Amino acid sequence: MTDMTMPSRAVPSSEDIETAARAALARRKRLVVGLRVGILVAVLAGWEISTRLEWIDPFFFASPSGIFSQIAIWITDGTSQGPLWEQVLVTLEETVLGFLIGAVGGVACGILLGRNKLLADVFSIYIKIANSVPRVVLGSIFIIAFGLGMASKVALAVVMVFFVVFANAFQGVREADRAMIANAQILGASPVQITRTVIIPSAMSWILASLHVSFGFALVGAVVGEFLGAKKGIGLLISTAQGAFNANGVFAAMIILAVVALVVEFAITWVENHLVRWKPTPFHEQT
Amino acid sequence: MPLLTPSRDVQRPAAAGAAAPAIELVNVSRRFVTPEGKAMTALRDFDMVVGQGEFACVVGPTGCGKSTTLNLVTGLARPSAGEVRVMGQPVGGVDPGVGFVFQTDALFPWRSVLDNVAAGPLYRGVPRKEAYEKARDWIARVHLAKFEQHYPHQLSGGMRKRVALAQTFINEPKILLMDEPFSALDVQTRTLMQDELLALWSGTGASVVFVTHDLEEAVALADKVYVLTAGPATVKTVFNVDLPRPRVMSEIRYDQHFVEVCKVIWDALREEVQIGQQRTMDSGH
Numbered sequence: 001m002t003d004m005t006m007p008s009r010a011v012p013s014s015e016d017i018e019t020a021a022r023a024a025l026a027r028r029k030r031l032v033v034g035l036r037v038g039i040l041v042a043v044l045a046g047w048e049i050s051t052r053l054e055w056i057d058p059f060f061f062a063s064p065s066g067i068f069s070q071i072a073i074w075i076t077d078g079t080s081q082g083p084l085w086e087q088v089l090v091t092l093e094e095t096v097l098g099f100l101i102g103a104v105g106g107v108a109c110g111i112l113l114g115r116n117k118l119l120a121d122v123f124s125i126y127i128k129i130a131n132s133v134p135r136v137v138l139g140s141i142f143i144i145a146f147g148l149g150m151a152s153k154v155a156l157a158v159v160m161v162f163f164v165v166f167a168n169a170f171q172g173v174r175e176a177d178r179a180m181i182a183n184a185q186i187l188g189a190s191p192v193q194i195t196r197t198v199i200i201p202s203a204m205s206w207i208l209a210s211l212h213v214s215f216g217f218a219l220v221g222a223v224v225g226e227f228l229g230a231k232k233g234i235g236l237l238i239s240t241a242q243g244a245f246n247a248n249g250v251f252a253a254m255i256i257l258a259v260v261a262l263v264v265e266f267a268i269t270w271v272e273n274h275l276v277r278w279k280p281t282p283f284h285e286q287t
Numbered sequence: 288m289p290l291l292t293p294s295r296d297v298q299r300p301a302a303a304g305a306a307a308p309a310i311e312l313v314n315v316s317r318r319f320v321t322p323e324g325k326a327m328t329a330l331r332d333f334d335m336v337v338g339q340g341e342f343a344c345v346v347g348p349t350g351c352g353k354s355t356t357l358n359l360v361t362g363l364a365r366p367s368a369g370e371v372r373v374m375g376q377p378v379g380g381v382d383p384g385v386g387f388v389f390q391t392d393a394l395f396p397w398r399s400v401l402d403n404v405a406a407g408p409l410y411r412g413v414p415r416k417e418a419y420e421k422a423r424d425w426i427a428r429v430h431l432a433k434f435e436q437h438y439p440h441q442l443s444g445g446m447r448k449r450v451a452l453a454q455t456f457i458n459e460p461k462i463l464l465m466d467e468p469f470s471a472l473d474v475q476t477r478t479l480m481q482d483e484l485l486a487l488w489s490g491t492g493a494s495v496v497f498v499t500h501d502l503e504e505a506v507a508l509a510d511k512v513y514v515l516t517a518g519p520a521t522v523k524t525v526f527n528v529d530l531p532r533p534r535v536m537s538e539i540r541y542d543q544h545f546v547e548v549c550k551v552i553w554d555a556l557r558e559e560v561q562i563g564q565q566r567t568m569d570s571g572h
Binding site for chain 1: 406
């Protein structure tokens with residue numbers, strides 16, 4: 001005879017279950033963070049040890065300690081082209097300017113063509129052609145046309161950003177819900193009101209998604225522009241280090257770029273979360 | 288059957304003015320070209336007259352062109368032949384006196400309930416303060432006062448429909464068009480929403496055209512039921528429903544007379560449904 005009820009053990013209260021669930025969640029979080037740190041330490045230590053034991057040549061492949069001391073020197077003594085913060089600021093300025101101009105232009109053109117079928121049909125072929133040109137090549141033209149200063153880098157960043165944002169804005173406008181537009185129309189909205197209150201908000205999640213990707217492109221545009229010819233900037237820092245066979249310098253500049261990109265990415269995510277408050281929280285964030 | 292009067296209902300258009308029917312479709316046909324370039328006929332020689340303050344339901348087989356009738360009245364679609372008149376005037380564009388409740392969710396998901404309901408007056412240039420006051424009033428009337436700041440995705444299907452009703456009624460439409468508005472709701476919620484609709488509608492004097500594929504819903508709500516033929520749709524028969532108002536949805540379905548009316552109309556509808564079914568199967572879609 002089996003007795004399924006177990007009077008000796010009390011049924012756990014919902015408070016107990018919640019406490020247990022919270023504890024399990026915290027444990028898991030600690031595990032993930034621990035593993036992440038562990039992997040980082042293992043890779044850096046492996047790299048450092050291999051260079052110390054000369055399994056790989058630190059002259060070509062740099063070493064974590066070398067990279068670290070290079071960054072330290074740049075911070076304390078400045079770089080060969082002036083203080084480090086100045087280089088970061090110049091690259092950041094080019095990137096942000098290019099990003100803003102490209103994004104605004106992309107959104108404006110995307111909405112215009114998305115709303116106007118004739119314009120879309122006429123211009124789609126040219127946009128396809130322009131999009132298929134490897135845009136980094138335009139950098140050379142821009143250096144010739146705008147010189148070694150900031151303008152050529154901004155121009156390159158703009159073309160890198162524009163097409164990505166444009167394509168997303170255009171698609172977002174096209175995907176706007178037909179019933180929603182008809183609803184606004186019957187409620188009394190004019191075409192301008194429809195664009196402002198229905199089309200742009202519904203394209204917004206597409207546009208924001210593209211901004212994430214395209215900021216990275218803007219940074220690539222600015223840095224490649226500096227490679228090709230510049231007086232200041234992190235790109236120039238990299239090409240100078242490359243010219244001097246300074247592998248530590250190349251990696252150090254790369255890390256600085258990565259930090260800059262991460263900080264800005266964080267800022268964009270923050271803005272995005274504020275702009276699309278109305279969206280249901282994705283499941284994986286509901287923990 | 289003296290209480291039920293099938294009629295071919297082809298009234299001649301009346302002169303413009305106070306006595307004009309709210310909605311008139313006179314001998315209307317609507318053809319359109321599909322993206323594949325094939326011409327399709329949605330409506331053929333269609334006649335409909337809805338008097339002021341009258342509640343008309345349109346039933347017909349799936350995909351026969353029921354919704355097209357509504358689009359013609361809004362002015363979002365133009366007739367290929369014939370004439371559509373609203374309040375005696377030919378339809379030239381979106382009429383400010385028309386309200387429309389959609390089958391799908393047409394609320395703006397990035398706006399709170401309050402902003403959704405206030406949209407109509409704001410679009411029409413009503414001052415903000417006044418628009419929001421009015422919106423609060425209508426939200427209270429659909430019993431959502433506690434949900435003013437919620438976004439649509441935080442509400443249930445029935446609540447979203449209430450918001451849609453408030454959003455439409457706030458413009459005080461003289462003509463209310465409804466395209467299977469409750470078809471996505473579960474049966475209990477649907478019954479509640481039908482009561483809600485009748486409560487909101489009674490006393491407004493608005494004329495309603497309510498498209499549905501649910502015959503019982505049509506009979507329960509309407510003064511007049513239009514049965515359409517399988518597409519291209521034309522009017523097969525018009526039935527007048529003389530059940531007394533106010534009607535209570537949860538009780539009316541057990542009413543003997545209601546059952547009889549449903550039976551008579553179903554006899555007319557069944558044939559068309561079968562034709563429609565047969566056609567779908569033959570075409571293999």
